Amino acid sequence: MLKPGTYFMEGNEACAEGAMRAGLGLYAGYPITPASEVMNHLAKELPKTGGRFLQMEDEIASIAAVIGGAWSGLKSMTATSGPGFSLMQENIGYAVMTETPCVIVDVQRAGPSTGQATKPGTGDVMQSRFGSHGDYEIIALAPNSVQEMFDFTVRSFNLSERYRTPVVLLADAGVGHMREKFTIPEKVKTIERKRPKEVDKEFFDTHEEDHVPPMPDFGEGYELMVTGSTHLGDGTRDTASFEAQDRLVRRLNAKINDNREEIEDWEEMGCNRADLVLISYGSISRPVKGAVKKAREDGYDIGFFRPKVIWPSPEDRMKEIGKNSEVMLVELSLQGYRMEVERCVGSENLYIFDILNSLPTIEQVYEKIMEVIE
Amino acid sequence: MLKPGTYFMEGNEACAEGAMRAGLGLYAGYPITPASEVMNHLAKELPKTGGRFLQMEDEIASIAAVIGGAWSGLKSMTATSGPGFSLMQENIGYAVMTETPCVIVDVQRAGPSTGQATKPGTGDVMQSRFGSHGDYEIIALAPNSVQEMFDFTVRSFNLSERYRTPVVLLADAGVGHMREKFTIPEKVKTIERKRPKEVDKEFFDTHEEDHVPPMPDFGEGYELMVTGSTHLGDGTRDTASFEAQDRLVRRLNAKINDNREEIEDWEEMGCNRADLVLISYGSISRPVKGAVKKAREDGYDIGFFRPKVIWPSPEDRMKEIGKNSEVMLVELSLQGYRMEVERCVGSENLYIFDILNSLPTIEQVYEKIMEVIE
Amino acid sequence: MITTKDIRNKYVKNYPSAFCPGCGDGMVLNAMSRAVEKSGIDQKKVAAVSGIGCAAWIPSPYWKVDTLHTTHGRAIPHATGLKVGNKDLEVMVVSGDGDCAGIGGNHLLHAARNNIDLNVLMINNGLYAMTGGQVAPTTEHGEKTLTTPYGNPSQGIDICNVVKHSGASHVARWTTYHMNELIKEIERTIDIKGFSFIEVLSQCPTRTGKKEGLSGVEMLEWYRENTTKNKEEEGIYVGEIQYVERTELTEEIYEQISKRGGKPR
Amino acid sequence: MITTKDIRNKYVKNYPSAFCPGCGDGMVLNAMSRAVEKSGIDQKKVAAVSGIGCAAWIPSPYWKVDTLHTTHGRAIPHATGLKVGNKDLEVMVVSGDGDCAGIGGNHLLHAARNNIDLNVLMINNGLYAMTGGQVAPTTEHGEKTLTTPYGNPSQGIDICNVVKHSGASHVARWTTYHMNELIKEIERTIDIKGFSFIEVLSQCPTRTGKKEGLSGVEMLEWYRENTTKNKEEEGIYVGEIQYVERTELTEEIYEQISKRGGKPR
Amino acid sequence: MADCLNIKIDRDLCTGCGICIRFCPKDILEPSEDLNQYGNYYAKVVDLDSCIVCRRCELFCPDFAITVEKEEEKC
Amino acid sequence: MADCLNIKIDRDLCTGCGICIRFCPKDILEPSEDLNQYGNYYAKVVDLDSCIVCRRCELFCPDFAITVEKEEEKC
Amino acid sequence: MIKVRIGGWAGQGTVLAGTVLGRSLALQQGYDVVQRRSYSAAVRSGIAYSDIIADRVEVNDLTIEVPDYLLILYQKTLEEWDKEVKLCENLIVDSTRVKKVKKTDGNIYEVPAGQIAEDIASSKAANIVLLGALARVCEDIELEKLVDTIKSEFPKKYKQMNVKAVKAGYAYIEDLLTKD
Amino acid sequence: MIKVRIGGWAGQGTVLAGTVLGRSLALQQGYDVVQRRSYSAAVRSGIAYSDIIADRVEVNDLTIEVPDYLLILYQKTLEEWDKEVKLCENLIVDSTRVKKVKKTDGNIYEVPAGQIAEDIASSKAANIVLLGALARVCEDIELEKLVDTIKSEFPKKYKQMNVKAVKAGYAYIEDLLTKD
Ligand SMILES: Cc1ncc(C[n+]2csc(CCOP(=O)(O)OP(=O)(O)O)c2C)c(N)n1
Ligand SMILES: Cc1ncc(C[n+]2csc(CCOP(=O)(O)OP(=O)(O)O)c2C)c(N)n1
Ligand code: SF4
Ligand code: SF4
Ligand code: SF4
Ligand code: SF4
Ligand code: SF4
């Protein structure tokens, strides 16, 4: 683990460093381009900090070991890309249902299927939200710089522990394989999971406002019952009653929805009543930001809006923007964030600039802006 | 395989019968509640028709064998429920990318995770569209009766062969485990996949308007190159070029999008300028329809809209409806079709009646209608 | 002398169970409880991990230890994370034949290869009971099940043999008829550092039983008559199949950590 | 006499390949081509299925037969569908050690159990080459790789042994040094009805080579010196490991169909 | 022996599977005539005196329904 | 022998891996001095006369770059 | 509209009985029928029931809140349901297994179905005995058609026994009513 | 803004050279730097290159359409690129492997980097030789800082050789320019 200071490294390595700063206790993963550097780096560094490193036989085993690790009391993580992320979906749903804090890094590449393993894409945005069966909400963050690969990894752990839920760091090959300066501060703020107090007996339900029950470790003597089946507050399986399903699933969703304000995060520039607001996220948002800056310097009233937390989406703010401005979504995929943005801003005043496989230049984005506003 | 006639059977059995009528050549699956009856039935009946039945070691192997079966020249299918559907996602993406016709039946149960295996839910609607990584479009049908379990299975095969793409029959435990009368007609219309003509050399690209290239079988001497990596028209892998990715992925999406008119299907009743239109699909749409009928009989101007093909969604029609009427979405899940409906009709005039785990009575839906319109 | 009542009070909850009358799964729970009691280890430190299936319900929600009821086939990798996370836990895995050797086969193979210190009980009732009686990897060639109405075209696997050759320290087979031996063997797995695997042939009177027209009692009798503790004799061998000492994964990992100056948290 | 040029023209396309200089993967392609040529079967009826990895690229896009380049670890079940779909296809599976025995281990196990008539070549270079040289299930204990910088805490598996005990008809091991034997063995798999598995130890000069400081040539020399055809001798055994006749899945399925009056389409 | 020995069968835990009845070496147990609340013919003791306290019944019971209680001091 | 025997090495297919050079029993081959278009020192024949046409070089070449052509009629 | 619920414990054949009834009404009596089953994930445990809704017009109500006819094969099941029992029009219980009947606003029929079935062949046929009883209580259900359905649907070796069972159930109520 | 592309074939160390340059500019010269790499899924095959964009302000352009400085280690790579070669301001090639240089509007520097590197220790260091050449061609890049970066980053046994290589590349251009 690196000392506080400034470094010039790859996004994936910064992610690994962020994880260690956040208190990573167990990493389990399986190699895949373009995410492998996260594990390659941790294989070497994590043991020095006392953390356990495991290369598993596949991605299903990886996410499973991560969940086991979390219940042993450790902060746990895995990193993968599209094909592996698809394989993990069943057990991500299990983590949601059992309220297991853990971080899943998806360094997106150009899909579908094996696609182009070294090329960036953001075709997993909707998958990160809906890839597992059943009703659930999830938190996902989309970094656009090496510094954010570090910072957002830390925040992913914090959100995960805070809300006792899996968090997806939705990176892309652009930002994962990019090298930039980034700074490890002297102090990194970390959040630890809620632990049971003497009085707690329910670890799967709560009447507290934040909807987050306390979580003990295995081995503490609570006779824990953890199950991915529908269950009551004490963990007892209930595979039939309407009430159990209704209460559990609604609370799990509320845990994210009712805490949106605390979770949401975005960057914006000149979005109030601009003629056109460009929405973008991940690596491609860099040239988009550059183009917006340029357009503004050239006197156009153009705004820039970038969700940093992509799920839950900053829907209220996007709706506001959509009311006052035309919007252009720029993304590295055909479907990406499109349905959600359209839901928020409507389809009438929405332009799309979707580009597959590679990042446009500032110039190219600028031209698109001109096409639209002229 | 049953003779033409009328039967009183379970939805899952009707599905199996429909598959055989459509020309099912290979079934590969893995048991799971509430879908197992499809395979239990086929294990017995399929061999009598000359079809191959395989129980595989898991759902990943099942979908893989289905894809292999399709390339051997057969119509192929698997059936599962949420947990298995999650496991299949990686290879569903592979089927999309390689343009492999096949049918995946997902008899949805209450999730997330293991949830309540015998209870109905529709929490996989978004997953069926976005569950695999990368950009793709897919076709999914949502039956609401035993007759439709038969009919839509046939249509799933037809669409799959017509567009050389995986098709999801998105049933639910309600309709899968329900018994009703259904009729097997004398003649069932089937569609066969486009085969190469003498002149064809490209099996992964086409200049034809429907975007569907011809598909040969293995063993015919074409030196086929089938790959889930990005590829050129003749199948050669190209994991780097922008053009290959752009052309392939856009065509795959266009194959569905540009043929929406031919694919879309819905049922509607009194939707033109009604005060309120109820949108619903799957088993729950039955009591919803009942309630709308009742309300109309009672003199209210209420409409009923039911997508039969749920992906691609009947978006134009839903947008129209949303312009003229308030809308209430009634579904067996919290997320289900919500984002898509909201995208089409807007969030201002949208009411939600989401109910988990069990079907409401007509009376209950009726009350909800009254709550909204009064 | 410890009676059933003591065992029940100390180790069992949520009874009566959902198991059918005469099901072997309750007998396994009985055996596990007595083994833990005998071994003298701290009950708080016992963790039981299971997948999905009738057998997977044995610990969850019935066993009074920490239980992790996971997804179908994935008990072993979940258990791996738990064990590597905290090596002081005594991690038991309870899994059906379909769960463990069917969908979960790869994890079994690799956990054995890693020789990680887990104690795996595979409850073999020869089919997929919970979903209604479909063919399993343990079903014999030619046998009829719900999905092999014309006889199993495939063949059953001798999973103990596979696990042995994958690198496990300890492999044994017993049946629910051999309660005393089973208890002793489970107790041994607790002592053994390394991957322990016990196959327990166990009756499913509902699925197998119905098909073959056998009651739970008759199936136990069948076990008695068709098993042998003598490897040379005909019949299904019961007893130890493998015991060797090999490097164990968790220990290796902890050692690497302390060698690199890290302190396992 | 058939020369390389003839082989190249008849069986190989898209060369030069993307393999590194001295990589064993090209040698395997060479051996496969010659084996098919020798066997005399109709090239049109040969199907090659592979997963993801350097080894998986051997047939796709280089081999002039129908090729199915599938997802990582899933070549065998895809091949199963193909074979059961059309039993006249001669289905070859080409898979790396990670692909076949790592992520794909369960399919391997069950295909062997089913004894389905596939010919599987597992190209064992001892690590995950395509992704940069991470540890594989075949990597020996203590070995250093990209993800085991302090030595592999786990141990390598003898996959041939596992496949044998899972029920495969035919199991053998060779190396790229044994080209003639390898060709003969592949030819045999074509003749054999049942599951055939050949492990091919194959050099990866880029990943393993770099780490150990060995060139492709030196690795071939290493194979020569460290292998033996004599089971009693020390060293890695190469040659046939198993051959038995057992019921084969595809045939059983076709038989059941025709017995029930169905005609396989 | 009978006064220091007691075989307790929990009527509602017993599923009437008959395992204890069959494997008791001394035929101490038999099925009841009436049903318990789950509709099962539970096991009952018919010949306590012959019991040799081998505890096989306890050991084999899948449902923790049968307990052989022997007060060592008294006997 | 030389006039009916020809060892053809495809300069651009050859990756210069040296396998044929090393495993030729007669040391017929050697690396070239100049690079091919891929920057590899390809193999070249230096002593055709000693070739015993064992075809090991062909058999071992990973890149299908070397062909031993012997016109049987002529020899 | 006819709404029937057949409730019991897993393994008691509530679904089978429901299917026989549903099929008979659908195929032999020309009703539009929906039959649904409910059970928990446990194989042989928990409440299981089967609902049959039949009508002369398209059936869209798939859920029974209060059945017209409630058939009960198991004590615990009865206890689980309050509203259903209280409000149903006719409660028909297998008095062999249901010893304590709860109060209801409707008619109560206690049929020792388990005993009757056991006398015929096996207590397993208690579900079919209750079905026979139902056929007598509900005038819209024709016994002859039920018999036909049983004959055409059951495997040979169970045919006879179930025909007897359904008739015995019918006869029991017949007796009961004529005794009144 | 400085835009450098180092292009070659997989395995030639284009990314390594790019990283050395990027790190030096970022950490030693205080630039904002983005470095990106491009390669295909093939391990040792296909074109590989590394792009470095450095500026005194925040870098948001992540893509180089036309580099200011184009370093080429491989003939095929050169041939693949048209616009980039034609329009770049400075083309620096390893003339050991690049025999046929295409026309460009900018300056061409032919450096026998492979040969120079081989003379020092191993032709593998050709990438670093080119980097030295770049440092001489581009005034904003300081050789001393490059040397510092190499010293602090390379493993001990490669340090000396690479310091020599970078200096030799620099010297070669120095000679060339002073000869003019
Ligand atoms: C991914 C997934 N696939 C399938 C299922 C359905 N399922 C539940 S239990 C089971 C079989 C269990 O068989 P086994 O492990 O032998 O346990 P048994 O019930 O026989 O004790 C299956 C296939 C599931 N829950 N999840
Ligand atoms: C689901 C999934 N996980 C991971 C990968 C990344 N991946 C590609 S090749 C490979 C390793 C291949 O190793 P092996 O099979 O031994 O082949 P080799 O490259 O060594 O020949 C991996 C992990 C992937 N493509 N898909
Ligand atoms: S179905 Fe079989 S295994 Fe499952 S509880 Fe019943 S008897 Fe036991
Ligand atoms: S990395 Fe290794 S296995 Fe892959 S092509 Fe290069 S030498 Fe062959
Ligand atoms: S203790 Fe032994 S003898 Fe006594 S009742 Fe139990 S089994 Fe029979
Ligand atoms: S073994 Fe247990 S459950 Fe079975 S009859 Fe005896 S006491 Fe009852
Ligand atoms: S044929 Fe034999 S002797 Fe002749 S060059 Fe080739 S390897 Fe050498």
Ligand code: SF4
């Ligand atoms: S073996 Fe082939 S590639 Fe290698 S040096 Fe010889 S001819 Fe060239």
Ligand SMILES: [Mg+2]
């Ligand atoms: Mg089982």
Ligand SMILES: [Mg+2]
């Ligand atoms: Mg490998």
